[in-house]
Amino acid sequence: MNAPTPEFYPGSLVSARGREWIVLPESSAETLRLRPLGGGEKDESIIFLPLERQPVQPATFPLPLVEQARNHAASQLLMDALQLKLRNGAGPFRSFGNIAVEPRAYQLVPLLMAMKLGTVRLLIADDVGIGKTIEGALIARELLDRGEIQRLTVLCPPHLCEQWQRELAERFHIQSVIVRTSSAARLERDLPPGTSVFDANPFTVVSLDYIKSERRREAFQRFCPEFVIVDEAHTCTQGGQSRQQRYQLLKGLAEDANRHMVLLTATPHSGDEDAFFNLLGLLRPEFTALKDLPPGARMDLRDDLSRHFVQRRRPDIAEWQDTSMFPDRKTAELTYRLTGAWGQLFNDVLDYARELVERAEGRGQREQRMNWWAALALLRCISSSPAAAVNALRTRLEGASEEAGGDELTLDDIEAQAGDRVLDGLDDALSTDDIEPAAQTEDSARLRELIVAAESLAGAANDPKLTKLQDHLVALIKEGFKPVVFCRYIATAHYLAEFLRGKFRDVTIKAVTGELTSGEREAAIEEMSDTEKRILVATDCLSEGINLQHLFSAVVHYDLSWNPTRHEQREGRVDRFGQKEPEVRSTILYGEDNPVDGAVLQVILRKAESIRKELGVLVPMPDNEGKLTQALLNAVLMRKHNAIGNKAQAMFDFGEPAEEIETAWQSVREKAAKNRSIFSQRRLKPEDVLPEWRKSAAVLGGEDDVERFVSRAVAKLGAALEPYKQHHKLYLDHLPATVRERLAADGLTGTLRIDFHQPAAQGAHFIQRTHPLVVALADTLLERALESAAETSDADAVARAGAAFVGNVSLKTTVLLLRLRHQLSVIREAGTRLMLCEETIAIAVSGSASPEVLTPEQTQALLGAEAVRNMPPPVRDLHIKQALQAIPDWQGQLENLAHERAQTLLQDHRRVRDAAEAKGSYQVTASLPVDIMGVYVLVPAEAGA
Template sequence: MNSEKTTTLNHNLTIGQRISTRGEDFIVTGTNTNHDGSQLLEAEGISELVKGKRFSFDTNLDTDIKPIDPNFTTLIPDTDSGYRKTKLFLETQIRNSAIFSDKITIATKAAINAAEYQLTPTLKALQLPRPRLLIADGVGLGKTIEVGIFLAEMIKRGKGKRIMVLAPKSILAQFQQELWNRFAIPLVRLDSDGIAKIKSQLPANKNPFEYYDKTIISIDTLKQNAKFRHYLEKSRWDVVVIDECHTVANDRSQKGDLAQFIAKKCESLILTSATPHNGKKENFANLINMIEPTAIPKNGEYDKSHVEPYYVRRFKNDIADETVRANFQERKIVRSSASLSVDENDFLQYQQELKFLAIEKIKEGNEQKSKNDFLFSIGLFKGFMSSPLAALESVKRRLEKVKVKNNSDDSFEDNVEILETLKTKIEKILSAKSDTKYKKLKETLLGLGWSGKKQDDRYVIFAERIKTLEYLRDNLKNDFKITDEAIAYFHGGLSDSEQQNIVEDFGKQDSTVKILLCSDSGSQGVNLHYFCNRMFNYDIPWSLITLEQRNGRIDRYGQKKTPFIHYIIAESDIDGLKTDLHIVDRLTKKEEEVYKTLGDAGSVMKLYDTDKEEKFIEQAFLKQNENFLDSTAKAMVDFDFSTLFNNEDDKTAVLVTDNPYEQPTSIYSSDFKYYEALFEQLDSAKQLQHKEVTVAEDYIEIVNTKDLNQILFDLPPESKPAIGSLYKLSLDKDLVQKSIEDARKKKGAWAEFQVLYDLHPVVRYFMTKLEASVDKDVALVAKSKIFPAQTSWYIFQGQIANNLGQPVLSDFYVVGLNDDGTIHRKTLDLNQFISEFKLSEKLFTETITEEDLANLQSILPDAVEWAHSRMQEEQQLLEGNMETKMATYQTKIESWHAAAIEQLEIDFTDKSLGNYWAKMKDNKQREIETILSSSSQYFQDLTSLQGQPYLKVIAVFYNS
């Protein structure tokens, strides 16, 4: 090779190429050719001032654009003791570079005790062309942790800069804190308070999704605000997470349509739900199609083979690791019997007479009217079994409507006489205070020694009706003489801020709330287990799914005490009523059976939808069938989902690989040694203010200066210490997790300590500062006798990008040359180089002469050529693998397309091709062709490596 070699700049720029313009470096992510042969370039910044930002350039206007050429790197000597700066710069380049692996690389450094089952979603997603997955684990298994692991790994791969999380409004703050405290992933919360703050801080026309890279918002907020749709249309994300995704499964709903739209605006997509389907085959297909549009055949007929690559679903009984199971406590069920009072029996006797009268008429054939009467009587029963006040409210509302309409007739719900009778009987129960279920609740609380005082335990009480919550609140306050501060109630009518405040307060040790009254709006996703281990189902929902969700609020991963689930079971010997009460009681027993064996409450009735389950229970009342759960409701649903989620041979219950961890490359013996050296270097180079950073034995304190506060403007305000106060970062995960627990002692407090690792925004800031201390076209030189005499060792970073502008390979390796530029050692991996020459050990600084530098500079093009040769070999090998993947995918998508067109012809065979049907067919065909075209183009761009490999000289070691 010729040491006089020079490189000719190529101005026909391609995607993936690195360019320099306006004094900064960029990667080309898109190109268009103008009619005059010039180019329009889409690019993303990669040097310090522009890193991560997106730009557009016109080569007619930006005439200084040129590809970055490693041959023009300037070599300068490192004069620091022990070549600390060279080592740090090299290590920081390694840590800041995107990694490309299908294994776990960094997430286990977060503040979690990662269970292997929690790694599986990420490991499985990384095997897909685009990491997109449904996490459908059962209630309480820690789906938020699994999401955090995935996001951390995407950020490490350079594919998680822009993130949007969609979550129910009640858990926005909870989700936000969990990701910050454990993973240092900063999400700006766009709830009603957050949006109000943004309006006061941002110009009216500023898109908050462009201003903040990482946000969390509820889909209801997006749905209700037309301006947000406008913002969404102009935004793209690296990752979108949709929590409780079953709420968006219906693509004909406003929420579903919005979710389908957002799914097309991101590279990676994570959907989560413990109840991932509602029994409708089409709705579940919609979720899978959000993940992969060609997964489901157009005829709608799919099986496990079509969807298995795109989901994980596990339950407690799938977790074999005993250390993990120790994080779940064995629940205890407490069943209390309440024999109904004379007044209650009187009311329910009348209700039963109405019910049987309706049933008789149904049998006689007068079906519709009698069915309405039956439903009215059952509704009375359900309302009353929630509370007498809830039943009274329903009766009074109906009575008012009937009197306004003035059309009393034979139907029960429009019969003034019946309604007045019902009203009188309920009012008698309330005035006589003969509500035995409430008396049993009060007796149970007294028996537990509870009085609502400061030292007492706190309890959750679930009930369906808001009137029941009000009834309980008023009675408990009166009977236990407790203050307003000791009792709170949560329901869907509260604003997002009110809901979040209640949940946060209840999860704090200093909370004054001793009883939390909850409607079923609080049964999904909300953590209520931190300082509570006792829950009452004051009424029993007619849905096993809802019951399982309720119980999962305190019986979940991380509960430290035995969870006690209380049921108050009404008893009566009245014919019919006794059966109805047994039917309701059977639900509680079946939920417990499922908990101990199957793991999935939805699999019992096979209806997978709370409304359908309630209707099934109504049929049990109609038929007076106490054994309704012994037979399946399968006939009522269009598809048996157990064929998809049977775990007997399901690989998602175990790890995808036996070796899930990627071994890192590092010069330092420990992470702390690196961070210690980093801050020593910045301090000695006068890049830190006086006492800005304090390095202690096991943690680091960093002052939140005005400059740092401004630079980290997009951290959650609650996570930032006041200016002049400290960020406290530690490698001790136990300390950080204790800090998280300590933060639960006081309302409004966030964890004092955060995890010290490369993804923390504060740490990344100082790592970038170290990077910036070496000019972008400079490489540091170190001399040492540990290397063979008359040799030089050039360390390169090489990257290969696809046609989407995404790096698909990043490699650090070393070229060894003799002093005359001939090869001494063909390229070797950096790991091998560090180990062989013991770079982790202390080096001694030696004098580097101008003559030595000149020689190193003169043979640099030879090192570049050898390095480029290695990258071309890797690119060719990668292209071969990519071509195989492309051929496999093309066969799959063409098969999907052919089947879709065939199904289209079948669907329209019997329809006359008038204007309406012709247009309908044309729309369907256009949709198919669009999916084919966009999917084919995407995968072609994903697997095409046409750009030149990127090379950067990081450092040079030598011995003269």
């Protein structure tokens, strides 16, 4: 970037086109990027100097005028507007002025860890729902705002692309494009030859499945941005072909020693030691050696690893006294018995499935596997619902494949399709296929009898599982919970939704399945936000990628998942950062005399839960690519004494497969426990983080500052906040037309429900400092403050000057509201990048003392003080004139203050990002003269009495 001419550095004031502007970064010798003195980001302009009719001249900020005096109550409003407008704040973190989320203090730990690394290589393995997306994106935003990176890519599973794009845009003001099979050709269509989509689009969200192929992988590695976030990083370790391709992709990216990489996963260790240490090797190759070193020889490497690896469970957050951000999760199990006609049908289906397998013995492998999958499909669907069972019985497994052009399905086709629809997939690739698996391999009278019997059992009268669900939902809704009912198949979801609509007349009920696109699913869910009572019935298409905590507070597992990770994902949709309710519920529904449920619950789910409670983290099932689950279900199928009867579920005999799974669970538990002990890091403690957090919050303003400002600002502009259910309503039509127009451009019209504290109330906007409402109010008030007295009335103006009799000072005290501008130079091998830093502070002069910088609390106490009695305008004007006349005498002290604050800013940057000093350096220069935004004189109440 060309350096701008000396008088036009970022932060300089210039006069152009009849008004004053602040010069912004990205200006050059011929082009100036400018922001009007009283304007915001949307008012920025670019001026091409050679074409300007009048030369651009240096300018100074005008002092307040006596004519701009207003009542004292309007003084703090200007302070708040200035503070909340800051985007290039002068605190230790550059990014905090540019994000639309107020991170919790514990979420700053990964950011501080990253700032201590020259090249950021971090594995964030926090528990489900703690906020890994925020933690990873915050690091990216900080490096962007420090000028250390210009491009960013997120690599994630395809079903998470839209969520990442939305999070980056809404929370971090990073506008990205999605790169995957359906969008890549469109993005590349208009590019010049030799130009990469990653050069043309600096911010991208890329599907791992799209980019992992060898051809695309090599091209991506050449053009890959300098900062990479990898979500679900545990799916990118060595293993099957898909995992191997992903691993090779990341390994190639990691070979560039200057590339920043942040890996995110809630399950870093799946019991596969090689996979785990290969993941650590992406941070630094030498970390793979930890696997083979004896414990005593690991200390130095362990210490190094602790700088790159952070893993925290929910209990670890307790020391931050921030556990209110997470609800209590109460779990329960509900049982039903397969009695009467339903029990008879279950036994008949079980017998028929067993016969299918026995009949194929001794025949070709294709027929054996086809019959086995058909039998397993019957077990899965009959355990789900009559509707799923009917669809499975009616769908022929041996048939034509549309993908194969009408040819007969091959054995590999059968294995892939049936496996995806019957089983739940592996932890690195959980199945999202919710179509009922095919189970028909013949057309026989026996089969038709089973279909007729299944059809006749639909409804609560004959379906004990459905009856139990209805009773449980009645109880949940009565207690105020809003449940999500998860089931395995589309037919079951519609079966449940149709039945529940007939029973819950005053409750909004929707079914969301894989039949809908990702956008349609989100729209269907958001449509439920206006209803007080709601039940969502969903397949596992919603167990990943869509967060439901703002609308729902309970999960019911109507169908047991055969993979415990899926259960945790379902519950994690509502039990996560941002859940407003103090308690969430999770209920498992199972048949106590159903051998399929018995096997899954007894051998898989309960064991997983016991390990999770012991270690505090979820450990994925050690399933050997699904072989153990298949062996377990084969035992259920082929043991005739597992039929429905009077035996309790705990009495079922699952034989050798259950023993093998128990052995595998024990092994993975021991490995996970050992590694948690070995790699338990010396975590950053609250006392290491909170000072930096408080310093940034003081510069930029927090939730309380935003609430105070908005409340006063809308009142000043003719509207008011109306209390409503623990939050507020704001009627935007009461605001001035200019404000309404700005808000309408951001899609905000009519009545706005707003909440100043997160998590926001259901249906309310969380109003933080970068929300369009705050921006519009701050810009409007500052513009009015800078207008001449003739252009504004006393009622709607913000005070740049004032004087009042108050009771909280003993000496006449002058408060100056200052805006300080600094040029931050980041010097690297590639050149020097200039940035603008701004801060708003207040100083006080009492009697003949020197100016003293006020803390935010002191500023609020002085500017927020109530006037004790009216001050006659002539007296007020006299006090203001005397203060303005004294300013030249204070000018030297104000400049010294600006230099001191510049050095403080430099120390902040060096302290937080000390690792970057090895690759360059920082310089901070104060932009003079200091802008005096407001002058306020506080006179002791007894004076002139």
